[in-house]
Amino acid sequence: MVWKTTLGHILGKATPPTAADPARAAEMRARVVAAGSARLGRSLAIRHVAAGSCNGCELELRATQNMVHDLTQYGFTFTPSPRHADILLITGVAGRNMVEAARQARAAMPEPVLVVACGDCAVDGGVFKGSPAIAGGAEAITAIDLFIPGCPPTPAQIVQGLLALIEAHSFPPKKPRR
Template sequence: MLEGLLRRPLTESAPKVADEDIAQLGKLFEDTLYRHLGRSLSIRMVDAGSCNGCEMEVNALSNPYYDLERFGLHFVASPRHADVLMVSGPVTRNMVEALKRTHDAMPEPKWVVAIGDCARDGGCFAGSYAVAGGVEAVLKVDLHISGCPPNPIQLLQGLQALVHQSAMDGEVA
């Protein structure tokens, strides 16, 4: 089996970071994160009712093109390990309780990042009996990243802005 793995490596090695803007973003991340957070920001993602478009782009952040962990950002399974709660979707009434509880389970300091147009104000689902609204209807939002869905670059840029903002606020020393 081992031989099978070694004999036929995949035709192409995983791609190097090619796009200049990704590289540039990475540099920014390194600067701010090194300075303020000791290069670690743990993110807990909650889908509060999205169509799953946002989740696909969040998942793309972990692919070899974007490789989120290079920047000290990583997704964690438990809210107890998280610094950032990333929330997608219009918040459905059926998810309000679960979203609140996830946020409550996170230690301080913590930030909330709402992603996608629906997370701002409910988007095209606003006004339905089943939708509470955007994330702001339930939690205080520190940053909103728009897009339907926001693409991975927009997500990276937004997270970078958050790190900057938190540092300015003096919430993180």
């Protein structure tokens, strides 16, 4: 059996991974279809910014791309360029050294943009709340449309959060750049 590597695993509190649930995946796929192509129109690109994290959230975020969770089947892709992104996903405590970089990434993104804070640290600073080295979570950088709590959140929580985000917001087609 493969064990999930998380902070709990490092501290000796390992938990077995959850088994893939085909019924749950089919239900989430049906939710995307119900949201309709008018909302998606095409796949949505995610720009991830790690604003000072322990990489626990990043490990779980990368697990959303494996064959168990397969984020691409729901119409989401990751992009290295903020100019091609529809969603800005921020992980980490918003360290003072990363605030300006995250703001620049947000400013480079064409409208409409949705912003997601992923993990307890991005939500409010997590266990580092009150430290002078951090700005206090992703809200210190920009307005947040969705909070996904957890230390770290599971891949299923991340996928469900992103699906809820597209269900709640309508995405008009973007105008091509010239």
